[in-house]
Amino acid sequence: MRSTLTVHELEAFLLVAQTCNFRRAAESFHVSQSALSRIIQSAEEKLGARLFDRNTRRVELTRSGEELLPIARRIVAEFHDSLSDLSEFVAGRKGQITIACLPSAAALLPATMFRFEQSHPRVTISLVPISNEFVKDMVVDGRADFGMSVAPAVPGQVTFEPFTRDDFVLICSRKDPLAKRRQVDWSVLATRPIVASGPASSIRPMVDRVLAEVGRALIPKYEATNISVVGAMVAAGLGVAPIPRLALRLIDATDLAVLKLGRPVVYREIGILTRSGRSLSAAASSFLDTLRSGVGESVSARA
Amino acid sequence: MRSTLTVHELEAFLLVAQTCNFRRAAESFHVSQSALSRIIQSAEEKLGARLFDRNTRRVELTRSGEELLPIARRIVAEFHDSLSDLSEFVAGRKGQITIACLPSAAALLPATMFRFEQSHPRVTISLVPISNEFVKDMVVDGRADFGMSVAPAVPGQVTFEPFTRDDFVLICSRKDPLAKRRQVDWSVLATRPIVASGPASSIRPMVDRVLAEVGRALIPKYEATNISVVGAMVAAGLGVAPIPRLALRLIDATDLAVLKLGRPVVYREIGILTRSGRSLSAAASSFLDTLRSGVGESVSARA
DNA sequence: CGATCTTACGGGATTCGTAAACATA
DNA sequence: TATGTTTACGAATCCCGTAAGATCG
Secondary structure (H helix, E strand, O other): OOOOOOHHHHHHHHHHHHHOOHHHHHHHHOOOHHHHHHHHHHHHHHHOOOOEEEOOOOEEEOHHHHHHHHHHHHHHHHHHHHHHHHHHHHOOOEEEEEEEEOOOHHHHOHHHHHHHHHHOOEEEEEEEEOOHHHHHHHHHOOOOOEEEEEOOOOOOOEEEEEEEEEEEEEEEEOOOHHHHOOEEOHHHHHHOOEEEEOOOOOHHHHHHHHHHHOOOOOOOOEEEOOHHHHHHHHHOOOOEEEEEHHHHHHOOOOOEEEEEEOOOOOEEEEEEEEEOOOOOOHHHHHHHHHHHHOHHHHHHHHO | OOOOOOHHHHHHHHHHHHHOOHHHHHHHHOOOHHHHHHHHHHHHHHHOOOOEEEOOOOEEEOHHHHHHHHHHHHHHHHHHHHHHHHHHHHOOOEEEEEEEEOOOHHHHOHHHHHHHHHHOOEEEEEEEEOOHHHHHHHHHOOOOOEEEEEOOOOOOOEEEEEEEEEEEEEEEEOOOHHHHOOEEOHHHHHHOOEEEEOOOOOHHHHHHHHHHHOOOOOOOOEEEOOHHHHHHHHHOOOOEEEEEHHHHHHOOOOOEEEEEEOOOOOEEEEEEEEEOOOOOOHHHHHHHHHHHHOHHHHHHHHO
C-alpha cells in the first residue's frame, strides 16, 4: 500500500459498493460524479488494487473490494459512533462530574442537581464531602472537576469565585433561656459553655478569630469533630455553639433553638473552586451555569 | 460537532497527548511545529472543544482531550490494523483461493500448490473437483476464482487460456497381448470391448468424435461414470479404454498396461478459465503466475 | 532571556465542478 | 443511441514551511 486511505474515501467506497452506480452514489455523497470517480481512483491507487470492476454498464466489487467492504464498514461505523459519543460529551450532554465540597456546602447542591438532571439526564454526578483543606487538593490534582468551599488561604493554583455568603447562628438547647430570643451578639458566648468544632474544621478558625476580635479567647468546654455531634451535645444542654447557618442542614434541630448572631457581623464566603488555567469539562461547565443561575433559589432555600 | 475529524488529526492528537510537547510531536509527525499547531487547532474547532490546555510552557489534556484519548487510540489502531490486513490481502500474501477443476486436471495442481505454499503461507486454497460443465458455472458466478478445464463450448462469459495439452492413452489389462506394445492407433479399439466413460464426462464426447472420424461408432460394452471404476474394469480384463493421460493419476495402475495412442493424434486442451472482464484476487493472480511459471515441470511430471 | 506555542504570508499540491470524450449494451 | 464512467481544464480551497510575533517561567 503506497499510502493510507482516508475515511472520506472509505465512505465514498461504501456508497458505491452499496449502489453499484457512480452517479447515484455521487448524489448521496454530495459531490459531482466525476469527483467521486476520482475519489475511488485515488483509493484504488493508494491501495494498489482495483476495488470495482466497472464499465459503463456495470459496476461490481472485485475480490479486493469485497475484502475491503466489511473493513470499511467497521472503520466508518467505529469512527462515527465513537466521535458522536465524544460530541455528546463535548456538548455536556454526557459525562461524569466530581464535586469536592465542604459537608455544609453540600446542602447548596441538591436543588441544582435536581434541575440539572432534567436537562442532562446522561450526566452522572459524584459529590464528595470532604474537609476544607482537601477540597483544594482534589481540585488541584484533578480528582474533582471543581470544589465548593471557603476561599483557600493560598490561591494561585485554584481560582475562587464567590458564590454565597453563609452567616453564623447560635444554637442552644430549647430549655436555655436564650431560646426565647431571636438574635444575640457574639458576646453572649461569654455567658455559656461553648461546644466547639474540632480544630480541623473550617468553622473553628473563624470562631477563634471572631472571639479574639471581641476580646475573648475561646475556651471550649466540649469539642467535637463532627458537626452533628456538636448539635447533639448542644441539644443535650451541654452548652451553646456558633455554627454556619448552612450546617443546620446537617443537624437534628428538634431540641435546638437557632438564634441569629448579630454583632459583629460574621460570615463565611462560600465559593466555587476551579483549577487555574485549566478548562472545565463541558458537563461541569453546564452544571456551574445551572448552579449560578439558581442563586436566588438557593439563597432563599437557605432561610 | 461542526464537521468530522480526520484520522490524520487524530494521529496528530495522539502524538501531542503522548509527549505533551508540540515541538517533539511535530518532529515525530514529520511536519513543522506550526503545521501541527494548526492541525490541533483545526481538530479543536471541528470538535467545538479545546483538547489541550496549553501555554508556552505547559501542554496538558483537557477533560475533552482525556475523553478523546481512548477513542482516538481505538480508531487509529482499528484503522491501521484493518487496512494493513487488507494490504496483506491486496499483496496476495493472505487470502483464500477457490479453484474449480476437472478431476483429472486436479493432478496438475498439487506441485504448484506446494511451491505456492512456500511463498504464500497465509493463503488457503480450496480445490473443487467437479465435472466440466460446472467448472464454467462456478467461475461465472464467482464461486471459484478460476477454473481448470477444457475450453468451454460457448466462451463469452469466461476467458480460456490454454495451459497444457493432455494426450490420450489406451489402458488395457497386463494380460492382454496388446500390453506388450508401446503404441497403438485408435483403430485398435475395433478389436476389443470398450469400457467407456459416462456420457456426462468430458472424455466421452471426444472419444465419440474421434471414433466417428476413423469411421467407427463407439458401442460401449461397459460404461462407468467414475474414471477409477473404468480403470478397475479394464484391470479386470473386461475391455480396453482410451483415457486422457492425466487421468492415469486417478487410477490404480498396478494391473494395467498403458499404451500411447498414435493416429489420429488427439489431445484435450486443458486451460485456465477466468471470468471475462473481472479481475482476479491478488492471491489467485499470484497462484496463476506460479502455475504458469511451472509449466515445464508440470509437463515433465506428466510423462 | 530562552524555550515554546501561535499567527502571517506566499507557494504548491489537492480537489472540485463543468464539460467534453469515451465506452458498452 | 442512451446511459454512465473517465478525462481535461480552470478555479477554488487546503495545507505546508518559513519567519516573525507573542507568552510564560
